Amino acid sequence: MADLVYRKVMHDLKQKIMANAFPNKRLPDERSLSEQYSVSRSSIKRALKILADQGIIFKKRGSGTFINPLFMKNKTIFHYEGSNLGITDSLKSQGMTPKIKLLSFKVIPANEELQQDLFLSPGDFVYEIKRLRSFDNQPFMIETGFIPIKIAPELSQDIVSGSIFNYIEEKMNKRVTRSFLSILASPSDKTDQELLNLSVNEPVGIMEGIFFLDDGTPFEVSNMRLHYKYLRYNTFVMLDDY
Amino acid sequence: MADLVYRKVMHDLKQKIMANAFPNKRLPDERSLSEQYSVSRSSIKRALKILADQGIIFKKRGSGTFINPLFMKNKTIFHYEGSNLGITDSLKSQGMTPKIKLLSFKVIPANEELQQDLFLSPGDFVYEIKRLRSFDNQPFMIETGFIPIKIAPELSQDIVSGSIFNYIEEKMNKRVTRSFLSILASPSDKTDQELLNLSVNEPVGIMEGIFFLDDGTPFEVSNMRLHYKYLRYNTFVMLDDY
DNA sequence: AAGTGGTCTAGACCACTAC
DNA sequence: TAGTGGTCTAGACCACTTA
Structure with a gap:
């Protein structure tokens, strides 16, 4: 299961987000990500869709993809996640x-x-x-x-x-x-x-x-x-x- | 907005499901739907994904796409959506x-x-x-x-x-x-x-x-x-x- | 073996935002 | 105008279920 392209991209991006690899709270555009990961833009979109559904990021058409600031909070405490x-x-x-x-x-x-x-x-x-x-x-x-x-x-x-x-x-x-x-x-x-x-x-x-x-x-x-x-x-x- | 392909397909299928147009509780396969609606299989998949997310249908790989019996029996279960x-x-x-x-x-x-x-x-x-x-x-x-x-x-x-x-x-x-x-x-x-x-x-x-x-x-x-x-x-x- | 859904690609075109 | 995400296509190949 873990060798799926969109899952790998999704997990990698999630990890980077949590590691604060995007300090400007903005992800690279989809076409760049497609090149960086050497996968199609569709696969990038699929990975991003999951993160968006989880509330981790949100997209603004014509503008870019941004990290939801609330997601970063309260990560130190143990809690049951929905x-x-x-x-x-x-x-x-x-x-x-x-x-x-x-x-x-x-x-x-x-x-x-x-x-x-x-x-x-x-x-x-x-x-x-x-x-x-x-x-x-x-x-x-x-x-x-x-x-x-x-x-x-x-x-x-x-x-x-x-x-x-x-x-x-x-x-x-x-x-x-x-x-x-x-x-x-x-x-x-x-x-x-x-x-x-x-x-x-x-x-x-x-x-x-x-x-x-x-x-x-x-x-x-x-x-x-x-x-x-x-x-x-x-x-x-x-x-x-x- | 309502003229998007996947939305039209989604709405049409939803309506047919509620009208009991699939008495065997099974939808046609994706390739047939693609032909029937004259749209790509990707668009069919996208429409089906939404219905699946709403709990209306579920898919079984290798087997087919089926209507969730709970959706028909007890619609109050899905009430939170509205x-x-x-x-x-x-x-x-x-x-x-x-x-x-x-x-x-x-x-x-x-x-x-x-x-x-x-x-x-x-x-x-x-x-x-x-x-x-x-x-x-x-x-x-x-x-x-x-x-x-x-x-x-x-x-x-x-x-x-x-x-x-x-x-x-x-x-x-x-x-x-x-x-x-x-x-x-x-x-x-x-x-x-x-x-x-x-x-x-x-x-x-x-x-x-x-x-x-x-x-x-x-x-x-x-x-x-x-x-x-x-x-x-x-x-x-x-x-x-x- | 046949049929089904799942994954993935490469690319076209559209709609919106920012400058 | 340039750059972004959104929609959609046509097709290849994989994974699973059923017979």
């Missing part, structure tokens, strides 16, 4: 060592809400997986996930003690490529305070979401309660009507 | 009556951070606008906005007591179409507690963002502190590329 679906990979890409502690692992009948969210029928069962995620001995997230047993019949205590998404991709040869997320804030409860080392007036950030496989099947409903210092959800909204 | 950036409109569409109380309105020199975020030069000035938003007599948001005076030289106390975005669109004939948002949680401070009727252990949700005009010009830097019960940010994440 651009990655999996928590494990999200942490790894930031050089963190993720750790997972399994709190509980059960099979329960899906209630009505889960039936709706996961397109299940009455009587269907789901795994209920509670986990505590940490990095560098700092717990930052309590995660409760629900997965239909018929989608992943072979889940074991061993598997769910690691990255479930990686298991799905490597062993089941499917990809988790979409999710609906809700993000909100809430006072912490006793469990939060104990597990996440929070004082009573410190809140949690909550992410609720449904994750989908690449064929459109809803795969997991997840409720994530995060230490408030470790949630920063970045998102780029475009209203350019297609 | 949503508006402006708070005022966002509330109105939910049947709420928004109210704005102007807390302060000043002109100050842009500090270094604002200069960067808003593409300003040293010595440039910005408006600093602090407002409290309520609906049905329930205050829910403290908003601090910074807008370059050179972008909107005619801002008055009267204007900023209402919807600034609406003013921009109606009087200045520009559109706010993009924003870069960070969402996080934080304990409330004394001001939050007073203005938003929060107790000490109740948090705020924070949205920090830069809003851009449709030509890419950064228009406003905004810091929004929300009563935690009134922040729920919904988003749809796709990882198909990258």
